[in-house]
Structure formats: structure tokens, C-alpha cells
Amino acid sequence: MRKVKCPQCREESEYSTENSYRPFCSKRCKMIDLGDWAEEKFSLASEEVPDEEELEKAFMEQMRDSLH
Numbered sequence: 547m548r549k550v551k552c553p554q555c556r557e558e559s560e561y562s563t564e565n566s567y568r569p570f571c572s573k574r575c576k577m578i579d580l581g582d583w584a585e586e587k588f589s590l591a592s593e594e595v596p597d598e599e600e601l602e603k604a605f606m607e608q609m610r611d612s613l614h
């Protein structure tokens with residue numbers, strides 16, 4: 547069973563399809579991290595607030611790139 551460290555709280559969590567928040571341990575950590583990242587990316591960019599789906603998509607692309 548593959549374990550990954552949660553990028554947010556550094557707890558080990560199961561990297562499985564059952565964990566829909568992977569590589570985070572929980573929704574809470576995912577949302578915290580997503581929030582930090584989104585703030586950084588969008589705060590200066592525009593006054594437009596991207597919808598949640600857009601954010602999630604962009605975030606997952608970012609994650610994928612950074613995991614390589």
C-alpha cells in the first residue's frame with residue numbers, strides 16, 4: 547500500500563483511489579493548500595474570482611506538474 551506525506555500537514559496518508567483528496571490526507575488539508583495557492587496565483591492577476599471548478603482544474607494541473 548502506497549503512502550504519501552500530506553503536502554499540507556505532513557501526516558502520512560494512504561495514496562489510493564479511496565482517498566479522493568490525495569495526495570492530501572483530508573479535504574481540510576486540500577482546501578487549505580488550494581486556498582493558499584489560489585490566493586497567490588490570483589490575488590494580483592485580476593479582480594475576477596475563478597469558480598471552484600476552474601480553480602480545482604488549474605490546481606490539479608499544477609500538482610501534476612510539480613510531482614514530476
Ligand SMILES: [Zn+2]
Pocket residue numbers: 552553554555556557570571572575
Ligand atoms: Zn493533511
